Amino acid sequence: MIAAAVAGVFAAPEAVYAEAGAQGMVAEAAEADAQGAASEADAGEVPGGEEPRVPRISVAVEGDGLTVSWAAPGAAGVAGATGDAGAAKDASSYQVYRSYKSDSGFKLLQKGIKGLSYRDREVASGKRAYYKVRAVMSDGTAVYYPEIASGIIYRVYIETGHGRDIKGVWDPGCIWKKYQEARLMIPICKATAKYLRQKGVYVYTDAFDGNNRNLKWTLKQLKKKDYSVLLNVHCDSRNAPKGTMPLYRYSKQKKLARCLNKGVHQYVKIKDRGLKKRKDLDTLNKTKKYCTACLFEAGSIKRDNKILRKKYDAYGKGLAKGVCDYLGIDW
Numbered sequence: 001m002i003a004a005a006v007a008g009v010f011a012a013p014e015a016v017y018a019e020a021g022a023q024g025m026v027a028e029a030a031e032a033d034a035q036g037a038a039s040e041a042d043a044g045e046v047p048g049g050e051e052p053r054v055p056r057i058s059v060a061v062e063g064d065g066l067t068v069s070w071a072a073p074g075a076a077g078v079a080g081a082t083g084d085a086g087a088a089k090d091a092s093s094y095q096v097y098r099s100y101k102s103d104s105g106f107k108l109l110q111k112g113i114k115g116l117s118y119r120d121r122e123v124a125s126g127k128r129a130y131y132k133v134r135a136v137m138s139d140g141t142a143v144y145y146p147e148i149a150s151g152i153i154y155r156v157y158i159e160t161g162h163g164r165d166i167k168g169v170w171d172p173g174c175i176w177k178k179y180q181e182a183r184l185m186i187p188i189c190k191a192t193a194k195y196l197r198q199k200g201v202y203v204y205t206d207a208f209d210g211n212n213r214n215l216k217w218t219l220k221q222l223k224k225k226d227y228s229v230l231l232n233v234h235c236d237s238r239n240a241p242k243g244t245m246p247l248y249r250y251s252k253q254k255k256l257a258r259c260l261n262k263g264v265h266q267y268v269k270i271k272d273r274g275l276k277k278r279k280d281l282d283t284l285n286k287t288k289k290y291c292t293a294c295l296f297e298a299g300s301i302k303r304d305n306k307i308l309r310k311k312y313d314a315y316g317k318g319l320a321k322g323v324c325d326y327l328g329i330d331w
Helices: 186-198 216-224 252-269 304-308 312-327
Strands: 028-031 057-062 065-070 091-101 107-113 117-121 130-135 142-144 147-151 155-160 203-204 229-236 245-248 292-300
Touching: 057 130, 057 147, 091 117, 107 117, 107 292, 130 312, 155 186, 155 216, 186 203, 186 229, 186 312, 229 312, 245 252, 252 312, 292 304, 292 312, 304 312
Parallel strands: 155 203, 155 229, 229 292
Antiparallel strands: 028 147, 057 065, 065 117, 091 107, 091 130, 130 142, 130 147, 245 292
């Protein structure tokens, strides 16, 4: 269903600056207020400072988290940390703080950092996070950098319908002739992941592992890491009529289902059976407290077979467009 960190499955890191409120997986750097934000983890304040010539702190999507990077105090070409510039060159370690508000609520994430970066893999999905950095000098004094930098990551979990269960037993789903639902949906899910990653979204999917995960596995992953969307892709039985039919139960799920359906029909010529509310599906019921889910019936395994087999890339592009529309990511 939605992304957990698996080697080789996530998007490549990007490190770029964007204006506040712009597309949500890149970072921005902003000048701190004169007094700064009081830290809940430390009693100190962020000292005032002039607007930096070059932002010293940056935030970028990297893998399944956000990486906060900073220049060494006193480095040439960038504004120095507040405090004595000579002493600032002798920083022995760093502290990183995070808040989901730009002006308050900062909590210590890590202290004693020896390098010039920190990966925050526990940051919430789809929620802008603000970071500040504090340099600890060799004499024990500490100064904050004058900037606060922010970034946002979106995590999406794509689950290919049916497949291998947690005990290793293969479930083919519906079958028509030589075609199995569990295998037919793999190329569509791969294409969806491809287009989402092009937009900087972190994606976890079992499509690249031969559809070897199921709902029990997915629920375990959703408990470990925060995701914004769970997309469960299926096709309907051979007796089902032609067309798409996204399934939902709750209001947020309905909004996601509508976006997905619209995206698919933008790129694929296929009939539309409309959205359908279902109250009996674990995919929709058990995942509600973790993320927004949709079980997407991509079409009939018999009557839409050619579309599902031949138009998988366009289908994946449409699903990815729907996810981005739901999350508010520029397409």
